[in-house]
Structures are given as structure tokens and as C-alpha cells.
Amino acid sequence: MTVTKRSDMEIVDYLLRAESDVKEVVKITDQYPDLSIDEAYDLQKKLIERRMDKTKTKRLGIKLGLTSKAKQEMMGVHEAIYGYLLSDMLALEWEPLQQHRLIHPKAEPEIAFIMGEDLMGEEVTAEDVMKAAKYVVAAIEVIDSRYKDFRFTLPDVVADNCSSAKLILGSKMVKPEELDLANIGMVMSKNGEMAATGAGSAVLGHPAEAVAWAVQKLAQRGEGLKNGDIVLSGALSEAIAFDMDDTIVAQFDGLGSVTLSSRYVK
């Protein structure tokens, strides 16, 4: 392989075009094998800025990925990753997703935090997260890697904004202290058949621990969570692929349910 001088904006446009054209692309580390994770976060930041500018959207919050030990081992890493959520990613339970706008989407059941205050710093703990969060809500995150066959290395997925595509929230908002978040059981079904089960502890032992990790990580880049941010704290089970006409329901103990349905609308 010839080593090409990296052009950040070329990579960013390459990934954004894959998203807008709904076409999977070859992963970027094939061409830039030396891309570090830190450089991948630089790329992610540029990608988010450009995407917000192009789509006239605003920041909605943060999402975490690789929050389960199983996934980390699969990727051969020891830490989670984060990406950004933008306002046009917020999908609605009462409007089917447009399947033709997605490449090869998968659904992940998650516990979402809605922040009631800003939170920043490398010393932030899970307790701080619980205090700063105003509500927790049942969520389904739709991930849709822009890479061929959902195959990528860690820098690839970070640069691709951690495969973020859509999120759907349930309509029951609960104060975080009212629930034992580690012991929230979750069952996800697809078209009426059980597809996965899990519990809050799947996310780094406790969803608030995962969020605290993200805050610490963000602090290294001078960033943090903002009042009103939605934070997707990580999947409670493996991701389930879906196609048009599928309906996925995730039920959470104490948090109610959230439903995703997908249609081919053109």
C-alpha cells in the first residue's frame, strides 16, 4: 500500500457522502493504517462540525459505544468510545423510520439520560452523573456504520461518529434516583419474537458509570455535557439488524417501553 498524505476534510467528506448517498464505503484505515484513536477523534470533531453546517442541525447530545466487556474484547480494546448526537437524528415513536435512508441499520436498547445541568471534568463520578441528570428514559439507538459489512477498526468507527444514525426515546421520563439503574431488566423483541435480553449492568456495571467515563474522556478535549443533552449510555444487549416493515419493541423494568418501526417510504 502506498502511504498517502492524509487530508482530513477529504476523509470527512468521504464519510458524510456515504451517509447522504446511503452507500457503504471501504474503511479508512485501509488507506491510512497508521490513523491513531486520537486522530480519529479529531476527524470526528471535524465531521460533526461539517455535518451540522450542511444539515443546519444542532447538537442533541452524546452517545457511548463499546460499553460492554464482550464488545471491547471483540474489538481488542479496553475502553469505550463516544460520538455526538445531532437534532436530525432524533426519530419518533409515532413516525416510522425511512428505511431507504439507512444502509444496514441495527437497533440497540439503551438507557438515555437527559441532563439537567452542565457536567464537565476529569474527576466526575457516577454519583455526579446521577445528580446532574434530570431524567432517564428508555431508548433505542439505531446504529448504521458507513463501512462495508459493518467491519471496522477502532479508529475507523470513532471517525465515523461511532456509527450514530438515529435514536428513539420512550415517553416515560423518570428521575434517575427513583430507579436502581444497574438492575433494570430489558427485553427486546422483533416482530413479536424475543430477540435479546439484558440489564442496566451490561453498561460498564452501571449506566451512570459509563456516562461518567464519557465525561472524563470529553474533559481531555476540553469538552463536557451540557444542560439538556441527551446521553445514550450504551447498549444493554447485542444490536439487532432490522429491515423495512420490521417493528422492534424494547421493554425496560420501570421505564416502560420504546418502539421502532421501519417502512420503505420514497
Added chain:
Amino acid sequence: MQQQIISKLTAELMEAEEKLVPVEPLSVRYPELSVKDSYDIQLEWVQKKLEEGRVVIGKKVGLTSKAMQNMLGVNEPDYGHLLDHMKVATGSVLSRKDFIKPKVEAEIGFILKEDLRGPNVTYVDVLMATEALVPTLEIIDSRIEDWKIRLVDTVADNGSSARAVVGEPFYEIDQVDLRTLSMTLVKNGEVTATGAGAAALGHPAYAIAWLANKLADYNISLKAGELILPGALSAAIDIDSGDEVTAAFGKLGSVTISFRD
């Protein structure tokens, strides 16, 4: 549409409201009247009311149900302004003589604690900016003859607004699921209609987000302290003298209005 005609129609609608004599549909007389023209009429009406010393206390979203949208052949909601003289406390008795052909609909009112300015306002932003929810009965009354309204008629006529009857504010918004929050409309002791929060565009807060984003086109924002009505949870019902109508919204409580001669 010429400004002259906008002003003429505004004056007509104001007079119809004052004298309680409805006018022929604008859409019949001025087929070329656009939706933008009709909002211009509404805004001129608001301006005139402000000059009379009225105060805007909030806004309302209308046409939030698929059924109503289909009936008027539109695929998006409309909105109107709420002024101080429209606000009525729960338990009040109103005179039938002050209306033309009133109807009543039940809505979950939102009182804001922060301004909301579009674009890109999400329904989660609305929930985070909400101080309280209020059980509300909206009394609508068309200044157009026999409710023969098309979209431009009701928009020009301030969304057919007449009164907003408000109950006690409810502050613990995490205690209700706004999509499944129930609504039971009782008229003279009988259940006349039922519905749930999702009837307002899928989620009442989503209807308000729609409004905040729509108003950005006019450089208007939703303001802290305002009462915002996100749309009816069932079809409107007629109300006449001697009637008592109550809407009960589960944990949110209820709101009642009566009509006398």
C-alpha cells in the same frame, strides 16, 4: 394579496367577533387568499388587539389530528394567539350570548419556564423548558358562518380561538407519560369523548416543538411564562346554555366550564 384587502378582512373579522355576527367564508369570496395572507390577517388582528391594550399570554396549535387535517385537506397544523381576555378559570360560568356557535375541546396546556426559539427545537427541548402542565378546555368559536371553514379561514380567524379555561398547574411532569396520559370529556354527566396525549401530533410536546420551529419563520419565539396549547385530544363538541363540560386528565386533574343563557 394587497395590504388593503388584508386590512379590510382583519377589520371584518374583528367586527364579527365584537358584534357576534359571523361573516361569509373568506375562502369563498377571495379564492386567491394564500395561507401566508391569512397569517398576515391574524398578525394584524393581534397587532390591533395589542393597541387596544390586550396582552399575548400564549399560543395554540390547531389541526393536530389526522382527522382534522384530512377534513380541511391539509397536512400540517396551524396556530393562533391567546390573549389575556381569553383566559378563564376552571369552574367559571360563561354566557352563551357572548359566543356565536361555540365548541369545546380538551388540551394539555404547557406553561414554559424558558423561551423556545426555532429552528431545531426538539420535543425534548420543550419538555426541558416546561414549568408545568395545565388541564385546559379550549372554547373555539368561528367568526365564519356555520363553521364553513377552510384552512385560510380559520388561520385568519386566529385559529377560531375564543377562550382557554385553565385548571390547576401540575409541576411533576416526570409523573405522567404524555403520550398515554388519558383524557375523558364529560358533558352533563355523560362521557362524550375520550383520548390520550398522543392525539396531538404523536406527542403534545412535539406539537409545541412544531410551533416553535414554525414561528422561527416569522421571527417569533415562545416565551417563558406563556401558556401553549398543543392541540385537541379528541374531536370538538358543541356546548350550549345549560351545559356543563369537564375534561379529566388522569393525574393531571380536571377542568370544568358551564354555560348559562
